[in-house]
Amino acid sequence: MARDEAIxxxxxxxxVATRGAAGAGEVMVRVRxxxxxxxxxxxxxxxxxxxxxxxxxxxxxxxxxxPWHESFGEFDEGNRY
Numbered sequence: 327m328a329r330d331e332a333i334x335x336x337x338x339x340x341x342v343a344t345r346g347a348a349g350a351g352e353v354m355v356r357v358r359x360x361x362x363x364x365x366x367x368x369x370x371x372x373x374x375x376x377x378x379x380x381x382x383x384x385x386x387x388x389x390x391x392x393p394w395h396e397s398f399g400e401f402d403e404g405n406r407y
Contacts, residue, residue: 328385329382329383329384329385330383330385330387330389331383332357332358333355333357333362333364333380333383333389334380334381334382334383334389335379335380336355336356336357336379336380337355337377337378337379337380337394338353338354338355338356338364338366338377338378338380338391339353339354339375339376339377339378340352340353340366340372340373340374340375340376340378340391341353341354341363341374342366342374343371343372343373343374343376344366344367344368344371344372344391345371346368346369346370346371347369348371350365350366350367350388351365351366351368351372351374352364352365352366353366353378353380353389353391355380355389362387363387364380364387364388364389365384365386365387365388365389366378366388366389366390366391367384367388367389367390367391368390368391368392368393369392372391372393376393377393377394378391378392378393378394379391379392379393379394
């Protein structure tokens with residue numbers, strides 16, 4: 327499956343914690359007029375409930391995420407940054 331360019335830059339919430347290099351979690355992202363779940367990978371472990379930014383697509387419904395800090399702007403599930 328090809329990379330999903332539409333998901334890059336979207337904000338989401340982790341519904342399953344990531345474990346950094348030890349394993350993926352799961353993120354719920356609002357995209358394409360609905361909510362979609364993706365396997366989420368991060369450099370560092372992130373707890374469930376964390377707000378994250380999708381920084382890349384691995385294809386096959388897997389993405390790379392990084393923490394999204396409130397100082398960057400208020401979270402709105404429909405926003406893309």
